Amino acid sequence: MTPNKEDYLKCIYEISTRTEKITNKEIAERMQVSPPAVTEMAKRMIEEELIQKDKKAGYLLTPLGQKMVARLYRKHRLIEVFLLEHLGYTSNQLHEEAEVLEHTVSDYFIDQLDHFLGSPKTCPHGGTIPPKDQLLEEQYQDTLEKVTSPGNYRLVRINDSFPLLQFLEHINLTLNDSFAVKQIDTFTQSILIQCKEKTITIPFAIANELYVVAIKDL
Template sequence: MTPNKEDYLKCIYEISTRTPKITNKEIAEKMQVSPPAVTEMAKRMIDEKLIQKDKQAGYLLTPLGHQTIARLYRKHRLIEVFLLEHLGYTTNQLHEEAEVLEHTVSDYFIEQLDTFLGYPQTCPHGGTIPQKDQLLTEQYQQTLEEVTQSGKYQLMRIHDSFPLLQYLEQVDLAINDTFTVQQIDTFTQSILIECKNQKIAIPFAIAKELYIEAQ
């Protein structure tokens, strides 16, 4: 499978975790390509039984698609752990490097890497690392956006994107930090939290990228 096709498949998976319907427009915006390009690639992926077209949901991953996604995320996240723990990368540097390497290393390399690392369960951004031949099931699925009342929470996982990592660094919020939700403001579309003795107004658009656990 080509790196481009793998990126399309990951894009479809990521959109599916946030919205009930996946359209050509959404894929085109995320992949930064034209809608006709998406249509052409979707046809190929349907022919290869990686996805299927559904009237209600748009595009759906097939069982083969889910298996492929798990393999890709396993590679990506194990590589991130290695880069962070053994090569001195920062969390902000991990994603882009892993994006390149995941398309080039072999399955054998990944199995050896898993053994070398001691079979880690999660990546540096809190995402679950699927075991060999197992499907991807994220351990933490509740987002900060879904919180409906004040209380104490812990940041367990974040969506793996460079702009988000930059934002979190700016506001000094990191994986495993505990914080208190003080106010949910629908008018300003933000959630006011207190963490490390500072107040942070987190926009809903970012809150949906942060996965939390009640404390």
């Protein structure tokens, strides 16, 4: 399978975790290609039984597509763990390097890497690393954007994107930080949190990229 096709699969999976309908337009925006290019690629992927067209959902991953997505995420996230723990990469450097390497290393290499690392369960950004030949089931699925009332929470997973990581570095919010949600403002589409004695405003669009669990006390 080509790296481009693998990126399409991951794109469709990522969109499916955030919206009920996957459109050509949204795929095109995320992949930075034209809608006709998406249509052509989707046609090929349907022929290869990686995805299927659905009137309600737009596109759906087939069982084969789901298997391929889990394989890609396993590769990507194990590589991230190795880069962070053994090559001195920072969390902001991991994603781009892993994006390249996931398309080039063999399954045998990844199996050996998994053994070398002691079969880690999560990547440096909190994402679940699926075991070999198993589908991806994220341990943490509740985003900050879904929080409906003030309370105390812990940041347990971050979507893997360089701009997001830059923003979090700017506001000094890191994985496993605890914080208090003080206000949810539907008018300004933002959430006010208090973390490390600082008050921070997080737009809903970014809150949708952050996964949290409720905690009793800070």
